[in-house]
Amino acid sequence: MKSPIEIAGEKTGTIHLSPALRTMYGPQHIPGLRCLEARGAFGHLLFQEIQGDDFSVWHCSFYLNHDDKLTLTWSLPVLRLWMALKCSFYFTSDNTGENVLHERGFRFDYFLTPCQTIRLRGKQSYSCVAVHFSHDFAREMAQCIPGGELFLQNVEKGEQTSPFPYVAGMDMLGAVEDILYCTYTSEFRRQYLSTKTLELLFLALERSTRARLSDSGRLPELVVRRIYEAAQLITRHLARDYSLRDLGVLVGLSDYQLKRGFKTIYNLTAADYRHEIRMKKARLLLEETDRPIAGIASEVGYDHPFAFSSAFRKFFGCPPSIVRKGKRIRTN
Amino acid sequence: MLRQPIMKSGPDSVAVQQKPEPLLQLNLSNGEYNLIYSPGFLSSPWLTFMGKNGIVISLGVRIDHLLHLGHTIQSLPSFLAKVQKGMACKLTNKPAMADLKMIRAARDMMDCHFTGTVKAVYCELKLSNLLVMALAGISGQANADKMVLKPLDVEKIEATRRYLFDNMDHPPTLIRLARKMGINDYKLKKAYKQLYGTTLFEDFLHARMDKAKTLLQDTSQSIVGIAETVGYKNVSSFALAFKKYFGCPPGEYRIKPYI
DSSP: OOOSEEEEETTTEEEOOEEOOTTOOOTTOOTTOEEEEEEETTEEEEEEEEEOSSEEEEEEEEEESSOEEEEEEESSOEEEEEEEEESOEEEEETTSOOEEEOTTEEEEEEESSOEEEEEEOBTEEEEEEEEEEOHHHHHHHHTTSTTHHHHHHHHHHTOOSOSSOEEOOHHHHHHHHHHHTOOOOHHHHHHHHHHHHHHHHHHHHHHHHSOOOSOOOOOOHHHHHHHHHHHHHHHHTTTSOOOHHHHHHHHTOOHHHHHHHHHHHHSSOHHHHHHHHHHHHHHHHHHHOOOOHHHHHHHTTOSSHHHHHHHHHHHHSSOHHHHHHHHHHHHO | OEEEEEEEOSSSOEEEEOSSSOOOOOEEOTTEEEEEEOTTTTTOTTOEEEOSSOOEEEOOEEHHHHHTTGGGSTTHHHHHHHHHTTOOEESOSSOEEOOHHHHHHHHHHHTOOOOHHHHHHHHHHHHHHHHHHHHHHHHHHHSOOOOOOOHHHHHHHHHHHHHHHHTTTSOOOHHHHHHHHTSOHHHHHHHHHHHHSSOHHHHHHHHHHHHHHHHHHHOOOOHHHHHHHTTOSSHHHHHHHHHHHHSSOHHHHHHSTTO
8 A cells, every 4th residue: 555645854764654553552542543653763653544535634643753854745636724733833835935833723725746844843742633625525615605715716826815824713623623533433423524524624714714813923933832831731730720920930931922822822811721621621521530520620620510510511501410411321 | 204303402391292182292301312203293383392491403304314324223223114104203212312512513503603604504514413413322322332431440451451561472361361450351351442442452463463573674583582572382373373464474574574
């Protein structure tokens, strides 16, 4: 079988991908997907694919031991929706200058010979998702959105309407997660994946055609890294209510830089980001464990289960007790 | 012909009846849904919802959409048989419970900030997605045999996996392994499958073959030695397993490893 991607590193040389033996259940591994892998002294690359009728979704993760530039060449001319899930990708494609795609940023690309160079730091794990569409599939969807067709035409000409990537909201992130971690099987899986991918494409196109927020200046790389550190601190210590100033002191940024950084990367304030992570964690705990709701509430930083319950209801549209009840019914 | 799965997300319970005689009664409480059929459903003026502040979402499904789902839902054939006869009926006696994904999809539709045709497209996408989830949910709940795993169980299973992989050169049997790790062997088998989607020993085979492959490529260790390292007492059974796995015997693999 020929690999659909060719990879060459500036220092490492050509990297061969081979069908992966699923012996490693690392955090990047998604059960039940076709995977291609390369492992060696340079680090570890893992490409996982979900194939649909008119699209294919790739989850790509990179971990290099040393800084390097990788050139990826895909064998298909494609229209592609590309979203960074972990860390920032600094990349150049075709003849444009270096661009950046931050966590949760996404962009559409169209390549006749899809070739792209990404600059990666060593000892840092990266992951992104790339959805490849057939041309007609995307155009059909674009026709439903005002300005969608024009946008796609521009993409195909290689002209992006905005030099900055767009930032995905909760809805798009949720759709990506649902696609990657779809647990349905057989016929349901096929149908579910195709409806979800359509939804993702719809949301992405819709968002791209709307005006971009003004605050999208380029952040220095050091600041970006520190923002991620701050985000990680928030995620690790969910129960703690860090103020902007506390966070700033811990990662070495002023509170203004933090505020602006969070806004630029996530299009959220730090507090909203924390709230989102809290809610997601709570959902995970509700669905995956049998811990009492009050315990979950305090674990994600709510002193009172009541406050937690109403926040959860506001965020997801249904109270935590219903989620728990559903789980109990399904598992018994 | 239209059939309706009904899903509700609201505080009260709801009954659907047809007058003059109630053909079908359906009680749904918060988050529950079911697939029902009643002759002349949509045109019927006698469809009543009883309840105070409930929100009911009803979704029409064409019958041909259900036909090719075939055996994936246990009670579907008998449901369809009744539908053919024109009898009012419901798919399952006990309603299914919506999960958070479904409730979110319903919410997204109701709270959507789009307008005009964009909204119509969005809702259509959401509806088809909701339908898939609803049917998959019913099928999953009808055929569910998942076990509840406590964090301690998961820990034990992970430890078992590690232990087996670390002791690749003399692999114990499943029963000995389970006893050593203090877990029931039935539970180990079943929970492992649930957690990792494959069986423990299939996984172990992958690991062994992977290791054998690396040893063949990167070292000049003899094939007998490699067979021992990955836990085969007998070289020929190793060679056989290797050939079955990679399609060529280990000796040949060493010469042209790119196959």
